[in-house]
Amino acid sequence: MVLSAPLYTTNFGAAYVGDSLELLDYLDSDSIDLVMTSPPFALQREKSYGNVDQEAYVNWLFAFCKKVYRVLAPHGSFVIDLGGAYQTKRPVRSLYNYRILIKLCDELDFRLAEEFFWYNPSKLPSPIEWVNKRKIRVKDSVNTVWWLSKTDNPKANVSKVLVPYSERMKKLQENPEKYYKPKERPSGHDIGTAFATDNGGAIPSNLLQIANTESNSRYIQLCKAVDIPSHPARFPQKLPLFFINFLTEPGDIVLDIFAGSNTTGAAAEFAQRRWIAFEENPSYLSASAFRFIEANESIGKASKLYEDIIARQKTINIKHSIQLNMGI
Known part of the structure; x- marks a missing residue:
């Protein structure tokens, strides 16, 4: 792997700022044991973390998945969390998360090892128009999670995730x-x-009931204390941890191509797996370092860490600009 300098590192992993569509090209073929990610969903309205219009979403995401296929090890797994959505101004569900699944299996030869459904009992009622105002639809509280592989028999051990x-x-x-x-x-x-x-x-079922209640997490507390925005669309650490324990072993490499606040990296660190995080928003990725700060560390140290990482990001950008200008 010949990636440029990471934004920060930990005992087991490294976080990189940049477009994963470009960064994936720097990874060796067949080198990643698990790609666990939750891309921006195809929602009706644009969000601060960046999302693509529903009409263009499937082709947009497919471009990333095509490169994921190359870097994924033959025994590896690709797990992708996709929330549901409604069509614009209609009480009719979008099929984008099913269309991308079919496209990946038909055109890239991914195998659907198993479909999972993440039930979040703490999710707020939405969309407001159809659920709260007109009261013609029920609350949407389940995400589809596709477990994909390159072969019929990817590495997996259900005894590691017994309930x-x-x-x-x-x-x-x-x-x-x-x-x-x-x-x-x-x-x-x-x-x-x-x-x-x-x-x-x-043996667990493929319905994963995990409440997304991170409002009091250390990450959120430190973001508030340092007065920087936290990532608005986070999944709970228990979700990636389930698949990391299920589908990998110590020494394996876990990659998140839409890292956001780097929940996947934190879960991999906890499970003592090597990890790589790609995220194009430097502010979100810089703040994600808070996930690796010990509970007894001071707010002052967290603030200093964030300032140091932001300064490092500027240095990395300058070096990258010089390399491009020099044709390196």
């Missing part, structure tokens, strides 16, 4: 004879005594 057993299952394990009698189900499945075995947890 706690239900109370009923715990009782069954304590006394199988009292709570369960082995028998053939109406579906034809033969459920034996091994059904009560304690495997350390239950």
Whole structure:
């Protein structure tokens, strides 16, 4: 990898400012184990973090995904979180997130390993026009999350993401004879005594219930204290952490091509995976360094860190400008 100087580094990763459509060209083919990202959604109105009109969105995103395919390892996974949207001025859902899925599978030969649905119970009712005012639609609280791969058998281990057993299952394990009698189900499945075995947890479903309640996170607190804007569209750290644990091993490389506030990098750091973050907004990426500050660090140190990173960004821009002018 021959990327230029990162904006900042941590024990396991590096964050780079720039258009990922260009930065992806600097990565080696078949070098990334997991690409986990949440691109700007195809919303009706333009947002401060940058988003593309619905009509152009599929082709815009496809250009990035084409380059993701090249850098993704044969055993690797591409996980992309896409929120739903309505068509402009109509109470009719946009199909953009399904169109991009079909295009990726038909034209790039990606395989849909499995579809996931992220249910955010804390999401506010929207869109206001159809839900709050006219009351003709229900609250949209589920995102589609596509798990894609280059082969039929990408690396994965569900035993790393087991969830706690239900109370009923715990009782069954304590006394199988009292709570369960082995028998053939109406579906034809033969459920034996091994059904009560304690495997350390239950296999999760593809409906991930994760509340996006980051309003009191350390990242938000430090952004407010230093008086800089936080990224307005963040997903919770538990979402990328689930896929990092599920689809990678220590030493693997995780990439986010639309890093924003670098939640993916923070999750990878927590899981002790190497990570790379690409984000074209220098302010958002600079503030994302707050995710790696210890809880006992002072606000003054956070402010100094942000100032140092901003100064470094200016230096990187100057060097990049000189290289371009010199044809380097």
